[in-house]
Amino acid sequence: MPNITNNRTFNIVQLSDLHLTGGIGQAPSYQQFLAVFQTAKRLNPDLWLLTGDLVNDGNSDAYDWLFNQLKVTKTPYLAVAGNHDVTHEIGIHLAHQERIHVPILPDQRLKNCFRYTFQAGHDWQILLLNSSVSGEIFGLLTHETLLWLDQTLTTHSEQTIIALHHHPTKVGSDWIDAHLLKNHQDFWHVIKKHAHVHTILCGHVHQVHTLHPLPTHQVQLLSCPSTDRQFMPFVDNFQIADTLAGCRMIQIDNKGIVSSYIQIVQNTHSFCLNNAN
Numbered sequence: 001m002p003n004i005t006n007n008r009t010f011n012i013v014q015l016s017d018l019h020l021t022g023g024i025g026q027a028p029s030y031q032q033f034l035a036v037f038q039t040a041k042r043l044n045p046d047l048w049l050l051t052g053d054l055v056n057d058g059n060s061d062a063y064d065w066l067f068n069q070l071k072v073t074k075t076p077y078l079a080v081a082g083n084h085d086v087t088h089e090i091g092i093h094l095a096h097q098e099r100i101h102v103p104i105l106p107d108q109r110l111k112n113c114f115r116y117t118f119q120a121g122h123d124w125q126i127l128l129l130n131s132s133v134s135g136e137i138f139g140l141l142t143h144e145t146l147l148w149l150d151q152t153l154t155t156h157s158e159q160t161i162i163a164l165h166h167h168p169t170k171v172g173s174d175w176i177d178a179h180l181l182k183n184h185q186d187f188w189h190v191i192k193k194h195a196h197v198h199t200i201l202c203g204h205v206h207q208v209h210t211l212h213p214l215p216t217h218q219v220q221l222l223s224c225p226s227t228d229r230q231f232m233p234f235v236d237n238f239q240i241a242d243t244l245a246g247c248r249m250i251q252i253d254n255k256g257i258v259s260s261y262i263q264i265v266q267n268t269h270s271f272c273l274n275n276a277n
Contacts, residue, residue, distance in 0.1 A: 010120035012161075013045040014248040016203030017226035019084065021056035024065050029056075029228050032245055036227040036265045037069060040247050043263065045075055046118070051203035051224060052082025052132065052165030056089070058104040067109060078128055081110040082165040082203060083179075086134040103134035113148040115156070121256030123158040131166040131181055139166025139181040139204070146186055153194040159256060160194070163201045169213045169221060171205050174236040179204070191219060199250070199258060206231040207241075208248075208262055222260060224248040 018033050048070055055062040070077040085107065090100040112130035117123065127149065131139035141149075141164075153160065166181040168188065181187060191197050197219050206226040213221055225246040232239035246264040253259075 008120075008254045010047070010118055010124070010252045011043060011045045012047045012049050012250040012252075013040045013043055014049045014051060014163075014201055014222075014224045014250065015040065015227055016051040016165075016224040016247075017053040017082065017206055017228060018050075018066070019053055019056050019226070019228045020059075020062045020066060024059075024061055030065075033066075033227045034069075036245050036247055036263075039263060039265045040249075041073060043249055045249075047116075047126075048073070048075055048077035049126070049163055049201065050077065050079035051163055051201055052080050053084040053203060053226075054079060054082065054110075055107075056084050058085070058088055058107075060107065063107045063109065076116075078114070078116060078126070078163070079110050080112070080128050080163060080165055081106045081130050081132040083132050083137050083139070085110060086132045087136065101135050101137065105134075106130075106132070113145055113152075115152060117158065120252035121254045124161065124252065124256075125156055125158040126161045126163060127152060129162065129164040131164040137179040139164070139179070140183055141181065141187055146183075146190060149187075150190045150193070153190070153197065157196055160197045161199045161201060161250075162191075162197065165202060166204050167202045167209075167221070167223060168200065169211060171207060171209050171211070171223065172234045173205075173207075173231070175238050176205055176231065188214065192217060201248075201250070207233045209233075210260075222248060222250075225262060225264070 020029050088102040111128040114128040116126040133140050168181040168184040170177040200221045209223040211221040227245050230241040230243045232241040244264045250260045
């Protein structure tokens with residue numbers, strides 16, 4: 001059911017790739033998330049938007065802990081699944097190609113084919129898509145999901161933000177680009193038909209990117225840093241970067257102008273990298 005919020009400026013905080021694992025509330029991944037989360041709360045969001053890889057092993061108690069943290073803020077929240085939310089990866093100490101991927105069921109609170117509406121200058125909608133495939137790292141949108149997306153965009157002409165986990169275009173790192181949205185061409189075929197799609201938000205890459213994949217379309221693709229650890233950009237083989245954890249803030253003012261910046265967090269202190277879009 002649509003949710004409508006009337007605000008002069010509408011603030012969305014995107015959190016991604018938490019990879020919660022280990023002792024609930026105490027392990028390093030939880031502490032890293034809490035450091036980002038505490039900073040993000042001071043940004044006064046109107047919506048929390050989580051773009052996948054929330055929990056590493058499907059532990060329902062970990063989801064309960066996470067969603068309770070969000071509920072306490074009394075701010076609406078939406079979340080989609082990432083590959084780790086539908087896949088238990090065994091052998092994380094091994095090379096990527098040697099690990100075993102076991103399908104698991106997603107938490108029922110993760111959204112797919114879900115529409116959320118708000119007002120900022122004019123009417124907006126956020127469409128949430130599940131791009132994750134149980135037992136796999138790569139992404140795929142089912143025929144039914146693509147059909148829902150096309151029909152929803154045809155029926156509703158509001159300015160649109162789309163959120164999914166997997167990146168639908170290459171980001172310049174061969175190893176992670178091997179695990180992008182496999183049917184990205186079908187996805188972009190739908191987007192090209194609808195000029196009111198403004199922004200696509202994704203996770204998965206543990207990197208910050210601002211891309212304009214369609215030269216003749218306004219749409220921009222924004223990726224988000226992980227609240228856990230970052231991947232080195234523009235390298236062909238997997239490497240961990242020494243950049244810091246953070247989140248993305250998307251602001252839509254009363255004239256419908258969208259801007260965005262990355263909030264970087266170091267321990268309990270933070271600073272931001274401005275990035276107007």
